[in-house]
Amino acid sequence: MSGADQATRERLAEEIRSLRARRERLVDELVQSSGPGDSGDASQELQGGDEVAAIDERIAELEKLRAGRIDVQGVDPGTEVVLRFSDGSTQTFKVVAIPEEVLAGEEDITVTSDSPLGLALAHGQQGETVRYPTPDGAVEVEVLSIRRPS
Structure with missing residues (x-):
């Protein structure tokens, strides 16, 4: 993907920025909600942790795409x-x-x-x-x- 156009690189960068902001808000919410609580709170924290992990995975995937580190299978892009x-x-x-x-x-x-x-x-x-x-x-x-x- 090293030949990706500028618009694609900008869309990837914007999605990364958006995901990082969402991750930061989620982590802040998790920190604020930590402390003594019931099992419902623990369940929310686990779910929040899973969401943070999913965001981290998507950011890593987008960074890889933006850097052009993908294996292209099938017909050549641009065809x-x-x-x-x-x-x-x-x-x-x-x-x-x-x-x-x-x-x-x-x-x-x-x-x-x-x-x-x-x-x-x-x-x-x-x-x-x-x-x-x-x-x-x-x-x-x-x-x-x-x-x-x-």
Whole structure:
């Protein structure tokens, strides 16, 4: 992801800032609520501790993404592909490495490289039919064109 655009890096940085602020508020609440109490208080503290751990994990994941330390599987990010579906409709998709690169309003025309479709397209060629799993069952699409980044 070293080639991620500035907007993606800024969105990642903003989410990290937001998570750190949320973590700080949560830790402050936990410190203020500590002390003698009933088992309900202890349960709240455990839940708060779990939430802090989840926030820490997400921050670490985002830092890794922002630093470009990800393993890309499937079709190369930056690939543009035009597909024909079984109903005859066609759609152009842009491939990104991570969900955080999907722009608002482009969710329906963006595919992550490691999604089932992205993995199916990894070796797809123009004119071929690829098959990939969906929650509703397997889907086959014809690759009308595939333009990989240079």
